[in-house]
Amino acid sequence: MLIIVDPHNGVPVYRQVMDQIKFHIASGILKPGDELPSTRRLSSRLGVNPMTVSKSYSFLEREKVLERRPGLPLVVSALGPESIQEAKLEQLRQSFKGIVTVVHQLEIDPRQALDLLAKMLKSDEEDGGGKKEKLS
Amino acid sequence: MSAAFELTGVSKRFGAAPALDELSLSIPEGSVVGLIGRNGCGKTTLLRLVVGLYLPTEGHCEALGCPVGKLGPDELSRIGVVHQESRFLVWMKVRQHLRYIASFYKDWDQDREQRLLKELELDQEARVGTLSPGNLQKLAIILAVCHHPKLLLLDEPMAAMDPIGREKLFEFLLDLLQEDGNTTVISSHALRDVERIVDRVVCLDGGRLLEDTSLDDLQERFARWIVTSKNGGLPDHFSEGYVLEQKGDPFRKQLLVADGASKLEAFQNKHHLEVTLQPLNLERIFPLLIGKKN
Amino acid sequence: MALYAFFRLLVRPAFAFILPLLVVFFVLLLVLSLDADISPVHRLDLSMVVFSLVLGTLVGQTVHDVRYRFFSWTLPGFQRKLSATVIGIGLLLALIWAGSYTLLGGEMNPIAGFAGFFLIFMACAAMQRAILPVLIILLAALIWSDFILGLIRAQPVGWTAFALLGAAAFSYAGFNRGSLRKILLSPHLFLLVNMFNSAEEARATEEKLKRSSHPREWLRSFVGTEVRDWVRAVEYGSHGAMSRLRSKISSCASFALMGFLIVQPAFMNDRSFGLGLEHAFHVLFSPPVPLEAPIYVPVSLFQAIWATAFVFRAEGFLQRGWVYPVSRRQRSQVVYRMSLRQNLRVVVMFSLSFLLYGGLIVFLRSGTDDLDFMPGFFRGVIAVSILLPVLQWIRLWLHHASSESGPRQWSVVLVLLGGAFFAGLVWPTAHFWPRIFAGVDLPIQASLLVALALASQGLYYKVVTAYYQGEDLI
Numbered sequence: 001m002l003i004i005v006d007p008h009n010g011v012p013v014y015r016q017v018m019d020q021i022k023f024h025i026a027s028g029i030l031k032p033g034d035e036l037p038s039t040r041r042l043s044s045r046l047g048v049n050p051m052t053v054s055k056s057y058s059f060l061e062r063e064k065v066l067e068r069r070p071g072l073p074l075v076v077s078a079l080g081p082e083s084i085q086e087a088k089l090e091q092l093r094q095s096f097k098g099i100v101t102v103v104h105q106l107e108i109d110p111r112q113a114l115d116l117l118a119k120m121l122k123s124d125e126e127d128g129g130g131k132k133e134k135l136s
Numbered sequence: 137m138s139a140a141f142e143l144t145g146v147s148k149r150f151g152a153a154p155a156l157d158e159l160s161l162s163i164p165e166g167s168v169v170g171l172i173g174r175n176g177c178g179k180t181t182l183l184r185l186v187v188g189l190y191l192p193t194e195g196h197c198e199a200l201g202c203p204v205g206k207l208g209p210d211e212l213s214r215i216g217v218v219h220q221e222s223r224f225l226v227w228m229k230v231r232q233h234l235r236y237i238a239s240f241y242k243d244w245d246q247d248r249e250q251r252l253l254k255e256l257e258l259d260q261e262a263r264v265g266t267l268s269p270g271n272l273q274k275l276a277i278i279l280a281v282c283h284h285p286k287l288l289l290l291d292e293p294m295a296a297m298d299p300i301g302r303e304k305l306f307e308f309l310l311d312l313l314q315e316d317g318n319t320t321v322i323s324s325h326a327l328r329d330v331e332r333i334v335d336r337v338v339c340l341d342g343g344r345l346l347e348d349t350s351l352d353d354l355q356e357r358f359a360r361w362i363v364t365s366k367n368g369g370l371p372d373h374f375s376e377g378y379v380l381e382q383k384g385d386p387f388r389k390q391l392l393v394a395d396g397a398s399k400l401e402a403f404q405n406k407h408h409l410e411v412t413l414q415p416l417n418l419e420r421i422f423p424l425l426i427g428k429k430n
Numbered sequence: 431m432a433l434y435a436f437f438r439l440l441v442r443p444a445f446a447f448i449l450p451l452l453v454v455f456f457v458l459l460l461v462l463s464l465d466a467d468i469s470p471v472h473r474l475d476l477s478m479v480v481f482s483l484v485l486g487t488l489v490g491q492t493v494h495d496v497r498y499r500f501f502s503w504t505l506p507g508f509q510r511k512l513s514a515t516v517i518g519i520g521l522l523l524a525l526i527w528a529g530s531y532t533l534l535g536g537e538m539n540p541i542a543g544f545a546g547f548f549l550i551f552m553a554c555a556a557m558q559r560a561i562l563p564v565l566i567i568l569l570a571a572l573i574w575s576d577f578i579l580g581l582i583r584a585q586p587v588g589w590t591a592f593a594l595l596g597a598a599a600f601s602y603a604g605f606n607r608g609s610l611r612k613i614l615l616s617p618h619l620f621l622l623v624n625m626f627n628s629a630e631e632a633r634a635t636e637e638k639l640k641r642s643s644h645p646r647e648w649l650r651s652f653v654g655t656e657v658r659d660w661v662r663a664v665e666y667g668s669h670g671a672m673s674r675l676r677s678k679i680s681s682c683a684s685f686a687l688m689g690f691l692i693v694q695p696a697f698m699n700d701r702s703f704g705l706g707l708e709h710a711f712h713v714l715f716s717p718p719v720p721l722e723a724p725i726y727v728p729v730s731l732f733q734a735i736w737a738t739a740f741v742f743r744a745e746g747f748l749q750r751g752w753v754y755p756v757s758r759r760q761r762s763q764v765v766y767r768m769s770l771r772q773n774l775r776v777v778v779m780f781s782l783s784f785l786l787y788g789g790l791i792v793f794l795r796s797g798t799d800d801l802d803f804m805p806g807f808f809r810g811v812i813a814v815s816i817l818l819p820v821l822q823w824i825r826l827w828l829h830h831a832s833s834e835s836g837p838r839q840w841s842v843v844l845v846l847l848g849g850a851f852f853a854g855l856v857w858p859t860a861h862f863w864p865r866i867f868a869g870v871d872l873p874i875q876a877s878l879l880v881a882l883a884l885a886s887q888g889l890y891y892k893v894v895t896a897y898y899q900g901e902d903l904i
Contacts (some may be wrong), residue, residue: 010415012352040314049168049308051335052313055352101410105364112336189503189611219500229736240505279501 005046013048026087032078038136140165140287140319141186148181157343170334171323174339177340179323183289213241216285218293220274224245233264241283247281254261255304269296288320317334331418358412358421361391380424441637478527498613513605520550547593554604556734660764762898766891773818780814815883819890
């Protein structure tokens, strides 16, 4: 699990950590039941204040993304398939926000934009499929 | 959590000029505080008050649960300080100065001392008088931390240090937080450095408390909005109270806003505009904090 | 652990240098005077008090040096440990002296106790204001009067207790946390290291300082190109913060103190402090000379110390690390010119004080012998003009050699050493000169002296020029 934080980009570091853990869960890198590094280890690895990491963890815990078991490391909560799907969609929604703004600003017809997106997804699928084959 | 230090209605005047004005502040144990503000805003005065070097003209100030005027050996051996102007005994060698200071503390950590000397690349046999300003600051820091202080006060601790030294020092300060769980106050103008390590920001201006909040809150409160209008129909001036600064042309404007997150939707609906949000780092937030007051 | 700390503090280069020197000085004093017709107890009395005062000053300076560092403030138990050390040294000294008295077979002298306490007083005073050491020297001078000695002998226990109480009070005043706070935050110190943390604070401090002294205004819009213009500018830079009135008062104060010490033997009994020093001086520099020395001996001794102090205290250099628009050659000329001005001042002060106090002594002692002080005066002036360049050369050398290594300590040490050295040269010059030139005409003597003075000046000029041609200027 690779987390990269930039303390200078203006997004609170605890939020950067939270977002990336959520992303890792949605993408399947972190699976339900996986253990997370201790606050101490993660903070020294990221070079940030331990309070920051524990803040992200407790927020994730409150959102039921992580689960605390007394005396043991935090683990990723067991989520149903729907919740995983939902998490994935949420990630996508966040990424689309910017695109939506650009579409509006450039005054592009939404249908044209959708066509373009569909086309890009299709060609990407072909490329990606090719890559996947090569890799495996 | 009890307070590492606490000021209640503290004023400090030099002659008629107030250096601190009715300041109330409580720093909980274990927090890492960035003390920021413009030149002469009272940062150093505050730190000197906390160690009892100054006594408040009015109000009450306590450190580690003890009124600062009465700090005794017990409390002092739990405090570490790096003064902005560390004037050491120049005729001693680094090693001798370390031994001299160490002899005042019962639990001086030799291992930590040696590790730091090595990591910060400070020559033990060098005369203190021949050290460069950066190396003097390194020495000041080593002298301040080897007795595992519960309260560590750093007044411009690395203004003269080179980037590599700074980096090492930061790594060390983070280790220190892990090991000692101490309360640390860093007064600095190097906001990029402060931002990396602190969880709380205290901003002073003209001796008054301008802000005492967590860094995260601060970063969430302030933002830059980029508003764009394809047809050049942006108003000359956005009169919303939360817009602190604005510049640009009728096609594209940059607004710096405070506490505007909840009002974004209303703003968009009112002006029928597209808004791109950009977060701000401490360096950009700082002038807004100062400017907001004026 | 604390012991190590104090060991580290006291065993500093300057201290390690001066302490053996002091011990040698006093041992020499005792050994050389064995033949002389002075009682050992008397000799001990004198060396004891002088030794305590000097040692106390040194300890005080050292302690003060650590005390006014910011890092000292948060060292746990700092004041307590420091004051314990100073008091310990004082008591140890008292014990040593009491032991010496017993060894010499004399009665147990209560002054032994005072010696230890003088050390403590002096150490504490050295950390306070400049006026306190002066008061203590006066006290040390007064203790020799028969009246006070009689009082002490009559009530040894009472007076020792009194001294103890005094020492305790002084230590409290010198070592409590409030006084340390005051020292750390004194406006002078702040100006010195320029560490205001706010504009307001700087202004408030400046106001405070202004109230105590009014800087003269620098009214020139352009400094000028002549050497003398630069001399004026540098003098303003060094002394501009002090008003004319204040500098006059401070020089008058030292002048008056000197006068007190010189004139005092004229109306006090023979155990007075001034005469005691005169006696020490004889013992050290010319043992065969009888005690009834001409009056110009103590006068020149004090003047010598004063002249040395003057030379070493006065700033004679361009500010370090500043880039002035003057060439290296011009720099050397400015510095040389400043030294010349200083010489002139010293000679004028020397002459004035000699004539004034000499006259006063003649007036007070009218009817007794030893009224012929004029030869001493002329010889003194000659010695001063020949020897001042030597002192200035030493100062230049020190200016070059000193990094930051304890200039305070060094200046004390140097004033003492230089004073002794200078006095040592004044005396033989005055003493042997007439013998060497016995039978030689006065004009020849005079021209030889002038030639020597000129040669001394010329050499100094060469040294200064060479220094500024070839050395780094930081």
